[in-house]
Amino acid sequence: MYDKITPPTTGEKVTFKNGEPIVPNNPIIPFIRGDGTGIDLWPATEKVLDAAIAASYGDQRKISWFKVYAGDEACELYGTYQYLPEDTTNAIREYGVAIKGPLTTPIGGGIRSLNVALRQIHDLYACVRPCKYYTGTPSPHKTPEKLDVIIYRENTEDIYLGIEWREGTEIAEKLINFLNTELIPATPEHGKKQIRLDSGIGIKPISKTGSQRLVRRAIYQALRLPKNKQMVTLVHKGNIMKYTEGAFRDWGYELATTEFRNECITERESWILGNKEKNPNLSIEDNAKMIDPGYDSLTAEKKAEISQEVEGVLNAIWETHGNGKWKEKIMVNDRIADSIFQQIQTRPDEYSILATMNLNGDYLSDAAAAMVGGLGMGPGANIGDECAIFEATHGTAPKHAGLDKVNPGSLILSGVMMLEYMGWQEAADLIKKGLSGAIANQEVTYDLARLIEPPVEALKCSEFADAIIKHFND
């Protein structure tokens, strides 16, 4: 079945039922070492995962690792330009759960991202990136411990669909002419806008299906969190791009208030109910004024719309959510993308799950990781209904490659996410304990060592892995 790889002789496949993995005690897990610093990160990660599993379960549980190839290593084995062989995608499909190091993507020309290709091929529509502070981690932020968010980033559309045409090509020119002469004039709201002929063109599709399945996963995750963290924030730039970013927000709210009606309350609904709770005799119009401070200067039509909204909410959910019952529900709100970047810094503890489209989530996950110690501490997972691939938020960091230097914390914590996904919580907890112990003892790699005052001597990547294992016994 495979051309150049051979699965381990012992172990079984992970299977899936209703989107959840069923994990045997000896799963076969494909791994991609990765380009650049992958050569340093993967051995450190494998060592820590194996040690934690052995310490937690003895010989009752064990991963049989299955080496598969992508990126530079794949070209060495399979030949020129064979960056993502079918062997690799077939193995990931067959075994269901995989983990990978980073893979290089050239800028401008060259191959399209292998990382993105893997997410697309396996329909791993939710990119899940928790940003949580480990005590003692040096951070550029004053109160990093207040940040504890999980970014749910849509992982298959928006810029990831990758539909674009280079400036000057026949199709780009054809498309620009079609837009300028037919589509834009046919859409009155676009006025006299025209696209310059020397433009590259990219298409940014945001679908209702893609948005809602992502938000659905985010809400399910919120249901698993403690009550005070049950909050989902829809991140968008809907003030500028109404039918893509704005639609993402609207579809998110629609899902929350239909499929999860009993579990969710929106922020605006909470204001309407809260106003009536404080003053049971409040008129619909006065309530409308309170939820929309600019109410008095609105048109009659807009005022009527807001009053209808208030009346609609009271009629629909006063019985089920009123009299403070809404405080027990998942709070769904939304924030404009630029604003959320400052909000997570100025009011980090007011956020929990951030549901985003693709590009916003890409930026936001690096920025949030920086607050809790940097990219060396940023884990991630790409989750679909019948497959999952775990990988760090960062890339190949080529200038550090092969130096046994970079922080493996991000890939190790991605492994922790994998263990949790598999239900192997004891091993996951042991690694978190070891990591916390190493950091508290200032046994850290260069990226964290340079932030500590006074600076401490940095451990190598491999030494940090050993330190984590040593601190299992703290």
Ligand SMILES: NC(=O)C1=CN([C@@H]2O[C@H](COP(=O)(O)OP(=O)(O)OC[C@H]3O[C@@H](n4cnc5c(N)ncnc54)[C@H](OP(=O)(O)O)[C@@H]3O)[C@@H](O)[C@H]2O)C=CC1
């Ligand atoms: N999922 C994936 O595989 C991803 C792949 N990429 C690809 O990676 C390549 C390089 O991208 P680039 O923009 O340089 O971004 P990187 O994330 O690879 O690196 C940027 C900087 O982040 C810091 N950093 C990254 N990883 C670690 C780590 N493990 N420990 C400590 N610090 C770390 C380093 O900062 P400093 O030097 O200041 O210490 C590094 O120079 C590109 O080809 C890009 O497309 C990018 C993102 C994700």
Ligand SMILES: O=C(O)CCC(=O)C(=O)O
């Ligand atoms: O695939 C790449 O090169 C970049 C991917 C990326 O930035 C991400 O997954 O956050």
Ligand SMILES: [Mg+2]
């Ligand atoms: Mg990124």
